[in-house]
Amino acid sequence: MEAHLIRWVIFSVIITLTPLSYNFLRNLSRGKATSLVKLVSNGELLLISGAISAGALGHLFGSEGTMGLAEILSGGGCVWVLMIATYWFADVSELRKLNEGAEKTIAVGSLIIFIFAVTTGSFCVLLGQM
Secondary structure (H helix, E strand, O other), X not given: OHHHHHHHHHHHHHHHHHHHHHHHHHHHHOOOOOOHHHHHXXXXXXXXXXXXXXXXXXXXXXXXXXXXXXXXXHHHHHHHHHHHHHHHHHHHHHHHHHOOOHHHHHHHHHHHHHHHHHHHXXXXXXXXXO
């Protein structure tokens, strides 16, 4: 079970962070200052969170176990992340044009949604193996 979760973290969580890693390294190699807020305020982390949640749902719904309360809660959390991340990403570019100060709000919100996606996603993956 632990090996399955480790594979999921490496290939579904860490690999999906590649665009942010690239942006960080690109800015670093060009001598640009890169803060965490600047790195995650474009909305990419929202797309990443949605991808993580969708993959985790596949593990949960593809399992043969019955849908108990834990499965419903973790699966519901992933569905919520998918919906809110998708809708908010559609609004982020417009929000950044209208409000210069929106970067911090987008960054903090994106990080919260990402943490929630990884948490509920790991529960889905673990419960899908039971």
